[in-house]
Amino acid sequence: MGLFLSAHGYDPGPTQRPLLAGAIAGVLATIPAVAILYGFGSLKVEGQILGLPQLVTVAAGWVVMAAAGAAYGRLFGRAANDRRGGWLFGMVSGFALWAAGAVMILPLVSGGKAPAGHASIGVFLSLIAWGAALGAAFPVVHRPLHERLETAARRLGPSTGTSRVRR
Amino acid sequence: MLRVVALRKAILAGAAGALAWEAAIRILGSVGVPVFDLVRQLGTLLFPRGTAVEWWPAGMVAHASVGAAWALFYAYFFWARLRWPPALQGLAFAILPALLAVLIVVPQLQLMHLHQEVVQLHLRLFAAGLDPSTLGSLLLGHAVFGLTVGTIYTHPVGYRADRPPRPQCAPRRSRKRSNGERGRAEGAFMFATGIECSYPTIEQGRWRRDEMATTRHYELWQRDFELAREIGVTYLRYGPPLPLIYAAPGRFDWGLIDEAMAELDAHGPEPIVDLCHFGVPSWLGDFQNAEVARALGEYAAAFAERYPWVRFYAPVNEMYVCARMSALDGIWNEQLRDDGAFISAAFNLASASVGMTDAILGVRPDAVFVNSESSEFYQPCCPDPEIEALAEMENERRFLPLDLVYAHEVSETMLKSIHAEGRAEDYRRFMAREVPRRTILGVDYYEWNEKLIDQQGQKRALGELFGWYVIANQYWQRYQRTMMHTETNRIDASEAPAWLWRQWHNVQLLRRAGVPLVGFTWYSLTDQIDWGTALMDARGAVDPVGLFDLNRDARAVGLAYMHLIDMHRDEPEYRQCEALKRMLV
Numbered sequence: 068m069g070l071f072l073s074a075h076g077y078d079p080g081p082t083q084r085p086l087l088a089g090a091i092a093g094v095l096a097t098i099p100a101v102a103i104l105y106g107f108g109s110l111k112v113e114g115q116i117l118g119l120p121q122l123v124t125v126a127a128g129w130v131v132m133a134a135a136g137a138a139y140g141r142l143f144g145r146a147a148n149d150r151r152g153g154w155l156f157g158m159v160s161g162f163a164l165w166a167a168g169a170v171m172i173l174p175l176v177s178g179g180k181a182p183a184g185h186a187s188i189g190v191f192l193s194l195i196a197w198g199a200a201l202g203a204a205f206p207v208v209h210r211p212l213h214e215r216l217e218t219a220a221r222r223l224g225p226s227t228g229t230s231r232v233r234r
Numbered sequence: 235m236l237r238v239v240a241l242r243k244a245i246l247a248g249a250a251g252a253l254a255w256e257a258a259i260r261i262l263g264s265v266g267v268p269v270f271d272l273v274r275q276l277g278t279l280l281f282p283r284g285t286a287v288e289w290w291p292a293g294m295v296a297h298a299s300v301g302a303a304w305a306l307f308y309a310y311f312f313w314a315r316l317r318w319p320p321a322l323q324g325l326a327f328a329i330l331p332a333l334l335a336v337l338i339v340v341p342q343l344q345l346m347h348l349h350q351e352v353v354q355l356h357l358r359l360f361a362a363g364l365d366p367s368t369l370g371s372l373l374l375g376h377a378v379f380g381l382t383v384g385t386i387y388t389h390p391v392g393y394r395a396d397r398p399p400r401p402q403c404a405p406r407r408s409r410k411r412s413n414g415e416r417g418r419a420e421g422a423f424m425f426a427t428g429i430e431c432s433y434p435t436i437e438q439g440r441w442r443r444d445e446m447a448t449t450r451h452y453e454l455w456q457r458d459f460e461l462a463r464e465i466g467v468t469y470l471r472y473g474p475p476l477p478l479i480y481a482a483p484g485r486f487d488w489g490l491i492d493e494a495m496a497e498l499d500a501h502g503p504e505p506i507v508d509l510c511h512f513g514v515p516s517w518l519g520d521f522q523n524a525e526v527a528r529a530l531g532e533y534a535a536a537f538a539e540r541y542p543w544v545r546f547y548a549p550v551n552e553m554y555v556c557a558r559m560s561a562l563d564g565i566w567n568e569q570l571r572d573d574g575a576f577i578s579a580a581f582n583l584a585s586a587s588v589g590m591t592d593a594i595l596g597v598r599p600d601a602v603f604v605n606s607e608s609s610e611f612y613q614p615c616c617p618d619p620e621i622e623a624l625a626e627m628e629n630e631r632r633f634l635p636l637d638l639v640y641a642h643e644v645s646e647t648m649l650k651s652i653h654a655e656g657r658a659e660d661y662r663r664f665m666a667r668e669v670p671r672r673t674i675l676g677v678d679y680y681e682w683n684e685k686l687i688d689q690q691g692q693k694r695a696l697g698e699l700f701g702w703y704v705i706a707n708q709y710w711q712r713y714q715r716t717m718m719h720t721e722t723n724r725i726d727a728s729e730a731p732a733w734l735w736r737q738w739h740n741v742q743l744l745r746r747a748g749v750p751l752v753g754f755t756w757y758s759l760t761d762q763i764d765w766g767t768a769l770m771d772a773r774g775a776v777d778p779v780g781l782f783d784l785n786r787d788a789r790a791v792g793l794a795y796m797h798l799i800d801m802h803r804d805e806p807e808y809r810q811c812e813a814l815k816r817m818l819v
Contacts, residue, residue: 077236077778078728080790112351146236148785155306166338174355183345183353188279191342206785216464216788220796225739227794228732 077144082219085140085147088209089201093136095208096157096200097129100193107189109182116173116180135164136201140209148209153202161198165191238448238763238774238784239309240390247386248305249298251324251379256294258378259371270371273297275343282347304331305383313387314773324384325377332376336369390774391763395435395442395516398478401452406493421815423808424718424753425799426506427462427781428471430762433513434559434566436770439520442513443772446475448763449784455494461782462503462759465792466799469753471548471606471720472498473508477515480533488540499543506546506604509534509590510583512556512566520568521560521579531589538597548604548720549590552678553583553635555608565770577634577655584638584664591670602817606676606720607636609705611684613696618689625687633712636675638664640713672817674752675713676720677706679737702740710749716813717744718753723779723791725766730779730791738798750813756795760784 079085104110114124139160140147147153169190174181182190256273263269277293278284284292312327344363345353353359393399430445451458462470474491481487498505510530514520518529534549550556560567561575568575587605594601610632614625630645637644641664644652652661679702686694702719710717719741724733734756745751761780764773776784781792802808 080788081793082788108351116352145783145785145787148783148787149236150785151241152236152239152306152310155303155310158303159307166334170338170342179355180352181345181355183348183350185346186351187342187346191346213787216793216796219788220793220800223731223790223794223797224801225735225798227735227790228729 077146079140079144081222082214082216083145083148083209084212084214085144085209086137087140088205088212089136089138089140089147090133091136092201092204092208093132093134093139094129095204096136096197097132099200100132100197101125101128103193103196104189107185107192109186109189109193112182112186113173113190116177116182131168132197135160136205139201140205147202148206150206153205154199155202157198157200157202157205158195159198160201161194161196164198165194169194236310237313237776238391239306240387240774241306243390244305244309244387245302247383248302248308250386251305251382252294252298252301254382255301255375255379256297259375262371262374268367270340270368272371272375275347279343279346301379301383304379305387308383309387309390313390314771314775319384320388321381321384324380324382324387326380327384328376328380331379332373335372335376336364340364340368340372389441389772391448392436392441392443392772393447395440395477398442398516399447401447401478401490403455403490403493404453406456406497421810421818422468422803423811424469424755424814425467425803426469426471426503426718426720426753426755427465427467427795428506428508428721428755428758429458429473430758430760431473431475431508431511432769433475433477433511434556434769435513435516435520436566436569436772438569439516439567441772442477442516443764443769444475444478445763445769446473448774449760451760452490454786456497457786458759459494459497459501459503461786463501465781465796466803467503467795469546469755470498470503470505470759471508471755471757472505473511473548473551474537476510476533477513480515480529482517483529483532486533486536486540495541495544499541504546505544506548507537507541507544508548508551509537510549510586511551512559514567521557521582522568522570522575524578524582524585526582527585527589530586531593534590535593535597538594538601542598545598545600546602546604547590547594548606548676549594550583550587551606552608553580553587553639554610554632557583557635559768565768573651574655576631577651577657580635581638581657581660584635585660587635587639588664588667595670600672600818602672602674603670604674604676604718604720605636605639606678606718607709608721609677609679609683609702609709611700611705611708612693613684613686613699615686615688621687621689621691624691628685628687628693636709636713640669640673640675640715641665641667642713673715674817675709675715675717677702677709677717678721678757679705679719680722681724681733698736702737703743706740706744707747707749710744716750716752716817718751718755720753720755721757722755723757725777725779727778727789727791730789731794734791734794734798745807752811752814752817756781756791760786 110121114121143156259269273293276296277289280292281288308327316323341360432445435442479487557576557579559565561570561579564571612625612628614622630648682695684696684699686696688694722737724730741754760782761784762777765777
């Protein structure tokens with residue numbers, strides 16, 4: 068999908084900072100996700116499976132979600148700035164994170180243990196909510212991070228796209 | 235933006251797909267076939283011991299929501315990637331959610347129904363829920379879902395030509411700042427861009443394209459004008475949507491553009507108004523209708539009276555392209571493939587251009603007319619007399635509409651065709667006409683404008699063979715009119731800045747050669763939709779050719795153009811463009 072996106076002009080371009088915006092949006096989106104995890108009792112269960120205290124689980128979650136947000140910004144590029152579709156792209160990412168992280172990696176690193184019952188519902192909903200919030204927050208977070216047009220324009224002079232003659 | 239997506243249509247398609255799935259499962263269940271009841275599985279997560287009255291609505295809402303999300307995913311990422319009938323596209327797409335359902339979602343649903351917090355996974359637990367009836371139900375359900383979504387989700391852009399919408403332009407908001415008021419640049423070289431506004435019909439006149447709607451200009455028009463000013467352009471090619479405004483003879487709905495025009499009047503950029511851009515209102519039919527010229531004359535006069543401050547007009551955009559695509563290549567409007575139909579369309583378009591020009595001059599005698607045309611060139615592949623004759627004929631045909639508008643005699647071959655079509659009298663009238671003094675020949679150029687006629691007599695894209703300088707020079711030699719580079723862009727966004735500079739250097743070279751060249755245009759301000767397929771299919775595919783993308787974020791070429799303008803606008807030869815100043819007097 069990354070190749071498809073970049074082939075069609077979705078390279079973020081010189082004024083944008085998708086990694087930073089994605090990391091910030093990823094962290095912000097973790098707030099509703101943690102609330103859902105807490106509400107369904109999933110936080111306690113995840114900590115139990117990983118052998119970590121709840122606070123450490125949450126702290127590790129922030130870091131992972133910041134990285135996942137940055138990866139989202141990198142992958143979706145310009146498309147992540149779409150206010151109408153962003154929430155859907157985020158939800159896709161949230162679903163992928165759930166399928167890869169909660170469904171596959173978590174049991175692998177914990178000797179086959181996985182959340183079940185209400186806890187697993189909470190894990191699923193929290194990642195979908197995280198994704199939707201990430202996608203919705205990304206354009207809002209990104210806008211003020213854009214470099215000014217005047218500054219960026221100076222870098223794109225008449226020799227753009229040319230190569231130096233060697234002889 | 236990945237695609238222009240019809241959100242409501244996609245959500246409706248997804249919900250309908252989920253409902254169709256549920257109906258199929260219920261019917262099978264009612265005749266005793268063992269089925270996997272997904273709605274029950276979802277509903278009983280919320281009401282574990284609830285009755286059907288409780289779990290069915292909850293399950294159905296969840297099922298429909300998931301269906302809507304998948305349909306949106308289909309619309310953004312999958313729709314129209316395959317040249318298959320829509321229902322089959324939906325069916326093929328359904329393989330993805332079906333696989334995920336079988337491998338991940340359904341096993342996880344089983345875990346969610348357990349009354350414990352942690353479970354030790356093993357293969358038996360995973361496989362337990364995937365019995366033949368579950369697998370069969372999931373595959374059937376997804377097939378029904380895919381077929382339904384594929385059938386419903388088509389034509390994400392445009393509208394039925396016989397039912398034009400009544401779009402509302404976003405209200406004008408107060409402006410925080412101004413980067414350049416209109417009129418400041420009078421007499422200076424015209425650095426321009428445009429709002430893409432094509433509105434031909436396709437599918438035998440049943441479906442109308444509307445690029446302004448698809449690129450969300452009606453919602454974001456004020457932002458678009460601000461961005462144009464921010465980049466530094468002083469002129470904007472702007473084509474109000476003729477099919478929506480010109481409702482019937484003598485009836486015009488100016489409300490759609492009044493505020494936008496007021497903004498342009500007050501703050502710029504100076505508009506070059508495209509009055510007819512590849513289409514006419516449905517009540518006028520198509521370009522085979524000789525009445526088009528009279529009707530568009532009425533429209534032009536009404537427009538000039540409504541907005542008397544507008545001085546620059548492009549009466550009919552790219553007449554040759556319009557006639558060719560409509561009457562020779564069978565793609566737009568009348569969708570004919572006939573030499574005679576081409577001549578009729580070319581004559582009617584040229585008549586419309588002349589009629590509109592005269593009507594505007596009646597209201598605004600000092601109006602300036604930009605006759606923008608696509609610069610074309612056909613190269614024979616080999617010294618075969620038949621191939622050479624084909625190339626020569628195409629190279630003559632490209633001039634026909636401009637020849638008529640500029641009262642320039644056509645070649646002998648073309649003249650014979652004109653006589654054969656019974657347009658000799660019309661031709662004489664064109665040749666007797668005095669062309670207004672304030673007329674600019676606009677020459678557009680894209681990488682596909684130079685073509686090779688191959689050994690089979692077919693046209694092939696050559697890329698940039700001779701370049702704008704050479705091709706535009708052919709137009710200059712023929713018409714000896716003040717000129718402007720009125721359109722260019724590059725479909726590959728990463729190559730666009732280099733293309734911009736190359737075009738600009740062509741402009742500079744032609745000016746230095748003594749051609750009175752008054753302006754340059756990157757077209758368009760934002761990305762365009764479906765031009766990769768010449769608008770023939772309503773797909774919603776984004777062509778990343780704009781100075782800004784559809785989120786209104788700058789592309790590299792936007793920044794490069796800003797730099798270019800900034801670098802040159804205060805140079806004496808551009809600050810005071812003598813050729814333009816002479817014309818404005």
